[in-house]
Amino acid sequence: MILDIDHIGILVESIEKAIPMYVNLFGYILQKTVTMESVGLTVAFLKQGQTNIELVAYTGNTDQTAFSRYVMGEQAGYNHICYAVDDLTKTLSDLESVGINAIEGFPMKGGHGKIAFLDPNDTEGALIELCEPLD
């Protein structure tokens, strides 16, 4: 079951330029910045009221970024919305039964627990992430 929106993922070229813009001009609070070397990403976690955004930047053109680039693409801007789910396996099975499939390679363990990205060809063009928080 879909529980709620977890975060909005925004792909940026320069996380160093993007953080002060969102903090100083748009009222977000920076919570932490994490570099995840295994997937070639630096992610800044920011919050404004009930809304969590994640500014995501590739750490370079290494082998580690290849899968992330395949999933999230190259276009800076709003990239995905992540919904928290109580049971990822069941949710993916329910979605598959109506023709909405996970991208090949998912589910996998991600920064938020067990995650899967859905194929945007199946969701009217919007990249959707699902996450089942780890205990």
Place this chain on the structure above:
Amino acid sequence: MILDIDHIGILVESIEKAIPMYVNLFGYILQKTVTMESVGLTVAFLKQGQTNIELVAYTGNTDQTAFSRYVMGEQAGYNHICYAVDDLTKTLSDLESVGINAIEGFPMKGGHGKIAFLDPNDTEGALIELCEPLD
């Protein structure tokens, strides 16, 4: 001053296909669907908890859609985030002083009051709308 996120705008090819997906699979409640002929858009307003999304589709390739297509582009997916502001003129002036400019043609009257879209070249690639609700 930026007050809060008003909505997330999602560009879709088929609003008829997108609405049941968001309602039946992702837990949104459809509030209304409005066709705005002067700007060549059909917009479906949906809500889930604190989050408002707007599914936006062009009504065709008419002259009326030209300005909307120039602002929002052609790529289906997450298109913009709209922030409510208390004073659009002052906010635009403050942003301009740090090098963030409105797209030419704004501010103008929109569905939410007085609105302006900011140039994504000035905002690390993310299309941002500002709206000052009408009294």
